[in-house]
Amino acid sequence: xxxxxxxxxxxxxxxxxxxxxxxxxxxxxxxxxxxxxxxxxxxxxxxxxxxxxxxxxxxxxxxxxxxxxxxxxxxxxxxxxxxxxxxxxxxxxxxxxxxxxxxxxxxxxxxxxxxxxxxxxxxxxxxxxxxxxxxxxxxxxxxxxxxxxxxxxxxxxxxxxxxxxxxxxxxxxxxxxxxxxxxxxxxxxxxxxxxxxxxxxxxxxxxxxxxxxxxxxxxxxxxxxxxxxxxxxxxxxxxxxxxxxxxxxxxxxxxxxxxxxxxxxxxxxxxxxxxxxxxxxxxxxxxxxxxxxxxxxxxxxxxxxxxxxxxxxxxxxxxxxxxxxxxxxxxxxxxxxxxxxxxxxxxxxxxxxxxxxxxxxxxxxxxxxxxxxxxxxxxxxxxxxxxxxxxxxxxxxxxxxxxxxxxx
Ligand code: GLU
Numbered sequence: 001x002x003x004x005x006x007x008x009x010x011x012x013x014x015x016x017x018x019x020x021x022x023x024x025x026x027x028x029x030x031x032x033x034x035x036x037x038x039x040x041x042x043x044x045x046x047x048x049x050x051x052x053x054x055x056x057x058x059x060x061x062x063x064x065x066x067x068x069x070x071x072x073x074x075x076x077x078x079x080x081x082x083x084x085x086x087x088x089x090x091x092x093x094x095x096x097x098x099x100x101x102x103x104x105x106x107x108x109x110x111x112x113x114x115x116x117x118x119x120x121x122x123x124x125x126x127x128x129x130x131x132x133x134x135x136x137x138x139x140x141x142x143x144x145x146x147x148x149x150x151x152x153x154x155x156x157x158x159x160x161x162x163x164x165x166x167x168x169x170x171x172x173x174x175x176x177x178x179x180x181x182x183x184x185x186x187x188x189x190x191x192x193x194x195x196x197x198x199x200x201x202x203x204x205x206x207x208x209x210x211x212x213x214x215x216x217x218x219x220x221x222x223x224x225x226x227x228x229x230x231x232x233x234x235x236x237x238x239x240x241x242x243x244x245x246x247x248x249x250x251x252x253x254x255x256x257x258x259x260x261x262x263x264x265x266x267x268x269x270x271x272x273x274x275x276x277x278x279x280x281x282x283x284x285x286x287x288x289x290x291x292x293x294x295x296x297x298x299x300x301x302x303x304x305x306x307x308x309x310x311x312x313x314x315x316x317x318x319x320x321x322x323x324x325x326x327x328x329x330x331x332x333x334x335x336x337x338x339x340x341x342x343x344x345x346x347x348x349x350x351x352x353x354x355x356x357x358x359x360x361x362x363x364x365x366x367x368x369x370x371x372x373x374x375x376x377x378x379x380x381x382x383x384x385x386x387x388x389x390x391x392x393x394x395x396x397x398x399x400x401x402x403x404x405x406x407x408x
Contacts, residue, residue: 003316008393009401011386017408018401022082025052025075031121035114038107045114049097049122050078051131055403058129059095060085060340062136062165063118063143066289069098073290077136080311081340084333087372087396090344095131097122103138115143119150126151128161128351134343135165137209137289141177145170161350164343173346175361181214182362183338184285184309186369188219191330194377197282197305202239204228204281204303206273207288208257211309211336213248215287220244228271228279230288231257235276238268277301286313293318301327308332323387331389333396334376341368 009019029049034042048071051059061081064074074096082094099118103111125131135144148163148170166172175182191197203224205212208231216226225241233256236242242260250259261268271279277286277297284303286292290312293301298318306322306329308314314322314329322329345364349356356364372395379391386394 004390004393005397008390008397011390012394012397012401014397014401018397018404021404021408022053022079022400025050025078026054027051027125028071028075029122029125030071033117033121035110035117038110045099045101047097047099047118047121048074049125049131049133050075050095051125052078052094052096053082053400053404054093055400055407056086056093057091058093058127059131060090060092060134060343061094061096062134062339063139063147064096064098064136065101065103065114065138066098067100067102068289069100074098077311080333082400083393083396084337085340086400087333087375087392088337088341088344088368089371089399090341090368092132092340092344095133096136097133098136111143112146115146116150119147120154123151123154126162127155128159128347132161132343132347133163134340135210139165141165141167141170141172144172161347164346166346171350173342173349173356173361174358175365176342176346177210178214178218179342179361179365180211180309180336180339181216182218183341183365183369184211184215184287184307184335185218185222186338186366187330187335187373188283188307190370190373190377191305191307191328195305195328199223200225201282202227202280203283203285204237204276204279205285205287205309206230206235206276206292206313207286207310208247208251209288211339212285212287213251215285215309216242216244217248227281228276229257230271230273230276232273232288234258235271235273236260236268237271237276237279238265239280240267242268283307286310289313291315293322295321298322299325301325304328306330307335309336311336319387319389329388331392334372334388334392337372338365338369341365344368 078096160171287309295317298321375395
């Protein structure tokens with residue numbers, strides 16, 4: 001990623017100091033804290049918050065609970081947030097946080113204690129004008145509610161705008177839960193029109209969490225053909241399309257997407273998450289974890305178009321292979337910026353003390369996504385040699401550097 005930033009700064013004929021400033025985070029907070037488990041045992045967990053860049057405003061980015069979370073990953077993701085927020089045109093810098101553990105092995109009461117403890121470690125470094133966390137992988141609206149409540153207890157304030165992605169009934173925003181998926185859908189609509197991709201295109205989506213599930217649902221509701229979906233346990237493929245509503249119903253009963261295969265659907269094949277990346281489709285949407293498209297499988301991708309709904313799903317080597325093969329890749333900082341844009345609307349709502357309707361949120365989000373898409377498309381039109389990722393970085397770094405020039 002350092003390469004694309006250096007290259008973009010040089011392509012835009014900006015001074016090297018901008019690339020140098022963007023090489024490192026402004027601040028990283030690292031901590032370990034004790035957790036008393038339900039059985040009385042005490043364990044220690046490690047957490048981070050990386051505040052990467054604040055030229056455009058307070059730091060903004062999610063919190064991730066996952067065993068693979070580590071300092072470097074949190075820093076990298078906070079760097080991505082910086083470019084994403086700039087491209088989205090919202091008044092935020094970039095940050096990211098995380099705790100290294102597997103939330104699936106902890107009870108709800110333990111998750112509440114962990115979430116509240118995370119805030120105790122961090123509350124001096126966050127706030128509506130300082131750093132505004134939100135959900136990310138494995139973190140939920142309920143966890144944001146615990147966190148904002150803990151923040152308000154510790155500070156004696158009622159600052160709901162310190163966290164976004166809260167439950168609607170706890171000063172959250174209608175439509176924030178589906179905003180990343182809906183935002184990705186708006187990007188896909190723009191791209192489908194630009195490349196004349198037919199509505200019958202076969203779409204494969206990796207991941208059935210907040211992003212993948214909502215995107216699959218919205219595509220399905222609008223008559224698009226989703227041929228493959230997966231969750232952490234594996235995936236399904238059906239060349240005639242999958243009934244996403246039925247898969248959602250299974251998930252809500254606590255089952256996996258693969259349970260759909262036994263559901264009187266004889267032509268549904270079971271696949272792995274790896275297999276989904278290489279499956280027969282026109283459009284591939286990684287919507288799960290990072291580094292899913294790598295050197296070893298990039299040449300096997302059959303899709304002509306990739307929309308990165310996950311953060312950082314494609315390694316740099318894989319990206320080069322895909323570009324070489326003429327696969328069009330719409331990058332994460334564009335495709336998934338709907339989530340943080342929804343967060344922005346929530347923050348404005350909390351600060352203004354007004355309440356947006358769902359329709360207003362969708363309309364606002366559509367505007368943000370279309371603007372971001374057209375910025376990227378116009379960079380590409382100016383210089384057709386570059387990839388859409390480079391085009392997105394050009395648009396993002398133009399705005400970021402214009403602000404950074406006043407800082408040093
Ligand atoms: N976790 C989301 C992302 O990676 C949303 C961040 C936010 O809303 O602050 O973009």
